[in-house]
Amino acid sequence: MATTYTETPDNLHEIEASVITEINEIKRMFYQADRVFFYDACSFQRHSNLKDTERNILIQYFEKQGVTIFLTRCILMELSGNQHSLERRVTDYIKSLNDANIRVILFNEEYAYNILSDCFSSIERINEYLMWAVRMVCSPVSTIADTLKADSRLNSEVREGKKLKASNLYQRFFSAVRGNKEHEDDLGEEMIAICVHLLSNLPGVADGKLCVLTDDKGAASKIDSVMKKASRGNQGTKIIIFSTPKLVQHMFWGHVEMSENEMINIISQGVSGNIGIMGLTDFDLEVNPKISLSVRDLAQKIMEPNGIKIVF
Incomplete structure (x- = not known):
């Protein structure tokens, strides 16, 4: 119907x-x-x-x-x-x-x-x-x-x-x-x-x-x-x-208090398996549209200085 x-x-x-x-x-x-x-x-x-x-x-x-x-x-x-x-x-x-x-x-x-x-x-x-x-x-x-x-x-x-x-x-x-x-x-x-x-x-x-x-x-x-x-x-x-991952990164940059597990819980809502994002790492000269990471790895990248810049 x-x-x-x-x-x-x-x-x-x-x-x-x-x-x-x-x-x-x-x-x-x-x-x-x-x-x-x-x-x-x-x-x-x-x-x-x-x-x-x-x-x-x-x-x-x-x-x-x-x-x-x-x-x-x-x-x-x-x-x-x-x-x-x-x-x-x-x-x-x-x-x-x-x-x-x-x-x-x-x-x-x-x-x-x-x-x-x-x-x-x-x-x-x-x-x-x-x-x-x-x-x-x-x-x-x-x-x-x-x-x-x-x-x-x-x-x-x-x-x-x-x-x-x-x-x-x-x-x-x-x-x-x-x-x-x-x-x-x-x-x-x-x-x-x-x-x-x-x-x-x-x-x-x-x-x-x-x-x-x-x-x-x-x-x-x-x-x-x-x-x-x-x-x-x-x-x-x-x-x-x-996107939710980009928003979480802005929250982290804005010194919002949250643990790694809380960050993971926000990002992982509605997600199964790896999460695909667009972003830049230290090894990229331009935006990579197909970065695939586990939610935990992404959270750790967000918390790591210069680990990743999420575009979407």
Whole structure:
């Protein structure tokens, strides 16, 4: 049976007190945050499975770094899955983040329009950013491509750039695409890529404020490609793409207290056998995309001075 999705999980009420949904508050939190982390579903699921000790280490790092978590509506749909309900471990993780004063934003992708409209007075200019982002993200075989093929008006506005003066274009586009989400498509990361691209164009947003946390190499590659393919006039600030191993290394560099076993427990969540990473060792002149190590060996490399620099 094919997976069906819902934009509103049946048990959303369990986390309503722990997430921010009001757009004016979302805008305020976005500007106040030192770092904004867009969580991909794969990483959120892994981190929600951590035991209390390791979960608290991660949460303390977020708190220290001034992180605000953004969960896009599409990622919430993926986390709800075919059961249309968030698992207990997911709701518990969200509550734990909130209890530690880490703001969790439930971000409808079309809210990017509301944030951009605070800085750009021209609707046409704001819609142009969406046009370029969609062009960069959209692959020939994808839910976005299928949605636009089925709606000639939406395609002419969003991808062809005709009649860019509609103030509801963001809402119509994102709502239509979410409504066509299919099992195991790449829509979650594609929507994150679009949102990050859009927000990176805001004046005053510093390099590194916008981050994506994903353990899907394909998703990371797509998001990175979108940012690099954009024309010079449509390139925004630099974003950081974290995998869990890369995040753990940044935590270690930031003097977060954790033992070798705690580091191993965080990295190994959701991993069987060796772990593949992209990185640099003392023997490399360029990034090696196929480093394979046991989780323990990787943890020891992270803790070893000049042992490894993880790119992803």
